[in-house]
Amino acid sequence: MTSIDVPASRQRPSFDAARAEAAVRELLVAVGEDPDRPGLRDTPARVARAYAETFGGLVQDPAEVLSTTFEEDHDELVLVKDIPMYSTCEHHLVPFHGVAHIAYIPSEDGRVTGLSKLARLVDVYARRPQVQERMTRQVADALHDVLKPRGVLVVVQAEHLCMGMRGIRKPGAVTTTSAVRGLFRDSAATRAEAMSLVLGR
Numbered sequence: 001m002t003s004i005d006v007p008a009s010r011q012r013p014s015f016d017a018a019r020a021e022a023a024v025r026e027l028l029v030a031v032g033e034d035p036d037r038p039g040l041r042d043t044p045a046r047v048a049r050a051y052a053e054t055f056g057g058l059v060q061d062p063a064e065v066l067s068t069t070f071e072e073d074h075d076e077l078v079l080v081k082d083i084p085m086y087s088t089c090e091h092h093l094v095p096f097h098g099v100a101h102i103a104y105i106p107s108e109d110g111r112v113t114g115l116s117k118l119a120r121l122v123d124v125y126a127r128r129p130q131v132q133e134r135m136t137r138q139v140a141d142a143l144h145d146v147l148k149p150r151g152v153l154v155v156v157q158a159e160h161l162c163m164g165m166r167g168i169r170k171p172g173a174v175t176t177t178s179a180v181r182g183l184f185r186d187s188a189a190t191r192a193e194a195m196s197l198v199l200g201r
């Protein structure tokens with residue numbers, strides 16, 4: 001059994017812009033605003049378009065993103081660091097953002113995927129209502145299941161605006177999450193070596 005999500009496009013219809021627009025209008029009324037005043041008149045449609053982008057990962061298939069691979073005969077570490085990511089905390093629907101780092105050791109056949117595909121994979125999962133821990137695991141599981149690498153390590157470092165702009169109000173606090181699969185999970189030495197490359201400046 002694969003731990004990759006069933007492609008969202010097979011689970012639910014595509015983004016419902018009219019419904020999103022109506023909901024934003026309703027929210028504006030709920031907070032005491034007049035959605036018909038000139039400054040807000042186009043806001044529901046604008047927010048609906050922005051949401052289609054912000055939550056676009058719900059209708060994307062992570063396996064498709066990783067379908068470009070190359071015969072490279074490379075059986076050692078590949079590491080892409082500091083991939084900028086913007087996601088949305090599913091508890092408060094405000095952003096959390098930071099960087100993702102992805103390391104993997106290709107499968108025995110030495111096939112690698114395109115470097116940009118790793119960043120695209122982060123976007124597929126970031127563009128959903130998320131919690132950081134789940135997003136981190138999902139990226140690792142997708143890589144593990146599709147590329148069948150010998151090892152995968154994913155680290156995400158992010159600041160949650162729900163902890164900064166409201167609530168506990170601790171801007172600048174950074175949360176680090178990691179997910180390791182295969183060799184990186186089995187060997188403490190391999191994991192420590194990769195982790196020092198990931199977190200070292």
Ligand SMILES: Nc1nc2c(ncn2[C@@H]2O[C@H](COP(=O)(O)OP(=O)(O)OP(=O)(O)O)[C@@H](O)[C@H]2O)c(=O)[nH]1
Nearest residue numbers: 089090091092130131132133160162163166167168
């Ligand atoms: N583990 C985890 N927690 C998160 C993430 N994003 C937001 N949270 C937390 O989700 C929790 C929601 O707590 P609740 O008590 O239900 O909501 P709340 O009353 O708005 O909580 P406060 O943020 O403390 O004001 C908060 O502690 C958030 O900091 C995440 O990605 N991972």
Ligand SMILES: [Zn+2]
Nearest residue numbers: 089091092162
């Ligand atoms: Zn939150």
